[in-house]
Amino acid sequence: MIYSVIEILSEILVHPISNHEFSSILLTLMPLVIFFEIPWTLFILVGIVRYKWERMHEGVRRDYFPSVSCIITCYSEGAAIKQTIRSLTEQIYPGKIQLIVLVDGAAANQETLRVAQSMSGYVNEFLNRKLLVIPKWQRGGVVSSSNAGLQFADGEIIIKVDGDSSMDNNMVERATRHFENSEVVAVSGCLRVRNANESIWTSFQAIEYFIAIQSSKSALSTFNMVNNISGAFGIFRRELLDLVMGWDAGTAEDLDMTMRIKNYFANKKKKFRIVFDPEAMCFTDVPVTLKNYLKQRIRWDGDYSFILAKHKHTLSPKFIGWPNFIGLLVRMFTNLVIPCTVFFYTIWLCIAYPWSFAIALMIFMYLFYFIMHSCMYIFSVWLLSERICEDLARIPYLLFIPAFMFIGRINALVANLWQWFGKGHQDTSMAPWWVIKKNKF
Secondary structure: OHHHHHHHHHHHHHOOOOOHHHHHHHHHHHHHHHHHHHHHHHHHHHHHHHHHHHHHOOOOOOOOOOOEEEEEEEOOOHHHHHHHHHHHHOOOOOOOEEEEEEEEOOOOOHHHHHHHHHOHHHHHOOOOEEEEEEEEOOOOOHHHHHHHHHHHOOOOEEEEEEOOEEEOOOHHHHHHHHHHOOOEEEEEEEEEEOOOOOOHHHHHHHHHHHHHHHHHHHHHHHOOOOOOOOOOEEEEEHHHHHHOOOOOOOOOHHHHHHHHHHHHHHHHOOOOEEEEEEEEEEEEOOOOOHHHHHHHHHHHHHHHHHHHHHOHHHOOHHHHOHHHHHHHHHHHHHHHHHHHHHHHHHHHHHHHOOHHHHHHHHHHHHHHHHHHHHHHHHHHHHHHOOOHHHHHOOHHHHHHHHHHHHHHHHHHHHHHHHHHHHOHHHOOOOOOHHHHHOOOO
């Protein structure tokens, strides 16, 4: 069988058109590849070049340093919260930074509360830094903590981060510079993987984060097409959060907040921009095992379907503008259509054709996606990476990225089915059942 696979694969690679079976199957896949995968990849590459050009010709920052409040949502970080507090305290930013640490479920998380409170002396040694630790004795979830923190915030700019994060020391300076433009209402910060070397799965996610966030969002931002502000790291004007009345209780607070911001400005018919800055850097820990990775993405992808259904009445180009509408369509296609297509195409291929032919064709497609993702990654590292040697060291893992992406897309299909038939957004670790029960889902 191995010999048959090699023979068919060599024939496909050398004479693809002469193999009629291959040609007919390829034609069924052409619309996906020609009209989406390749054009979208080229569009992102053009956007990256455009971002780099604009960054090179950006003027010097003027004397604009607004006051900042950092809302840090915690649950069971323990001693790890020290790193988050330190990285925010040590920012090279001359303006005021208020650190608000929300310890959710403090009655059961005394260690996290104690460690956070012990950092007050350290923070007080720095000029223009203030630490406020707020225990929420009963657990209410990340949205509850975010809204509680907003009530204590006195900064013009609100930065929301998770308690298991750490930042580059120029993050606040890089993020706040955009708000000098009155049309900028929020900045989507750049997330990278902090525990990238902990397992092979974290290494795969480090590559995925770089391509999906640092590369793709840098490109989309130049076309005003940023469609999601990460819940783990988002930067907002305080007045904006007051206008939209804070975060809405639910599981996907990041996408929901982004949609509500766009809906607000569409109703008011005002110009606005949501910017992505690859230099406003935040590091976060990702799941170490495949099982935990799949569980996390079940929640993320299922919540995406739920939020789209929730905002379905505003999903039109007239309402949110053509750039945002096109970006939304692309993400819907990626999250909803492609997983179904990949799954049923693979099943059909294995049923309709001999195993040797099906395997040879899948290897051919694997090579195609390997080349595409590798070119994307290496090109992006060259133009965007601030840690080039570290990112280039992950090149060997690119060989397995198509398989990792395939697993992710099949998992996304499961997530959507779970959402549609099992109300998956209610099955979440982001909030306790008594909070979810009181909300209209």
